[in-house]
Amino acid sequence: MVEATPAEAPPAPALRLGGMTPLTTIDFPGRLAAVLYCQGCPWRCGYCHNPELLDATAAGALPWAQALAFLESRRGLLDGVVFSGGEPTLQAGLGEALIAVRSLGLQRALHTGGMYPERLAALLPQLDWVGLDIKALPQRYNAITATPGSGARAWAGLEVLLAYGTDHECRTTWHAGLFGVDELLDLAQALAARGVRRWALQECRAPGAPAWALTTAHQQQLAAWFPSFTLRRA
Numbered sequence: 144m145v146e147a148t149p150a151e152a153p154p155a156p157a158l159r160l161g162g163m164t165p166l167t168t169i170d171f172p173g174r175l176a177a178v179l180y181c182q183g184c185p186w187r188c189g190y191c192h193n194p195e196l197l198d199a200t201a202a203g204a205l206p207w208a209q210a211l212a213f214l215e216s217r218r219g220l221l222d223g224v225v226f227s228g229g230e231p232t233l234q235a236g237l238g239e240a241l242i243a244v245r246s247l248g249l250q251r252a253l254h255t256g257g258m259y260p261e262r263l264a265a266l267l268p269q270l271d272w273v274g275l276d277i278k279a280l281p282q283r284y285n286a287i288t289a290t291p292g293s294g295a296r297a298w299a300g301l302e303v304l305l306a307y308g309t310d311h312e313c314r315t316t317w318h319a320g321l322f323g324v325d326e327l328l329d330l331a332q333a334l335a336a337r338g339v340r341r342w343a344l345q346e347c348r349a350p351g352a353p354a355w356a357l358t359t360a361h362q363q364q365l366a367a368w369f370p371s372f373t374l375r376r377a
Contacts, residue, residue: 158236159183159203160210161196161229166221171252171272172312174222179210179240181231185258186288188278190318190349196229207240214247223250223271231255232262241269257300258293264303273311275304280330283322305338313339318347319355327357328364335368343373 164170164178183199184191191197214224224244231237232255241251250271257263257275267273277297278287284294304311313334317327327344334342344365346355366372 158207158234158240159201160205160207161193161201161203163205163210163213165213165217167225170225170227170254170274171223171250174250174252175220176223176225176250176252177214177217177221178225178227179205181226181228181234181237183233184228184230184256185233186230186256186290186293188288190316190347190352192348193229199233207236211243214244214249218247218249221249223252225252225254227254230258232259232266238266238269241266245269255300257297257304260296260299260303263300264307267304267307267309270309273304273309275301275311275313277301277313277315277330277334279315279322280326280333283326287321301334301337301339312341312343314343314345316345316347317355318349319353320351324356324361328361331365331368340369341371341373342369343375345375 159182161180161182163180167176167178170176170178180193180196182196182201182203184197185199187197214221226237226240231253244251251269252272252274253266253270254274255263255276256278278284279294281294281298284297285291287293301313315327315330331342342365362374
């Protein structure tokens with residue numbers, strides 16, 4: 144008779160990281176945090192600000208064990224960790240990584256485009272805050288992301304987040320060459336109608352992006368639709 148062997152410890156998550164910001168005060172509201180950048184994204188937005196993280200087949204530049212050791216060395220100094228990207232929910236190891244971070248007594252935040260609503264739903268119980276990138280109205284997504292069906296999935300991710308109730312911010316990086324002010328106002332109304340309470344409008348800094356044609360009256364109109372509205376200019 145073969146005796147049962149003791150259960151082995153679970154393996155470290157196979158999380159591919161493209162890099163890290165050791166300290167930030169802006170990526171996780173109200174917390175001092177580190178940011179871990181996950182490698183890989185299924186979308187190909189022309190104005191992506193982290194194009195080096197798009198390739199999901201690229202080897203990680205920062206080993207997970209090294210990142211975890213750094214976080215452990217900052218216990219008592221950091222409040223939390225942000226998983227950004229790329230697209231963190233692309234990686235199957237994210238859930239285990241969140242558990243490991245929680246074991247260090249750190250809060251956990253996620254930056255996501257919402258393209259995997261089922262995975263987002265499974266992760267929400269482990270998250271303290273979510274920054275959800277809503278790029279446009281659903282019908283505009285295919286042209287922005289070069290990915291058919293991306294708009295429906297992103298907005299499904301929004302519905303999942305709103306239904307669960309995790310503390311969050313929706314943010315839109317507006318490239319004024321892709322859609323105009325009237326459509327931006329329609330987007331804001333659609334978000335407000337679904338129950339979004341915190342929305343940040345961010346200026347696109349991609350080369351060649353046109354200047355905003357957003358008047359003070361437009362800004363006041365946008366602010367009136369949300370309990371919390373933030374305008375982030377370059």
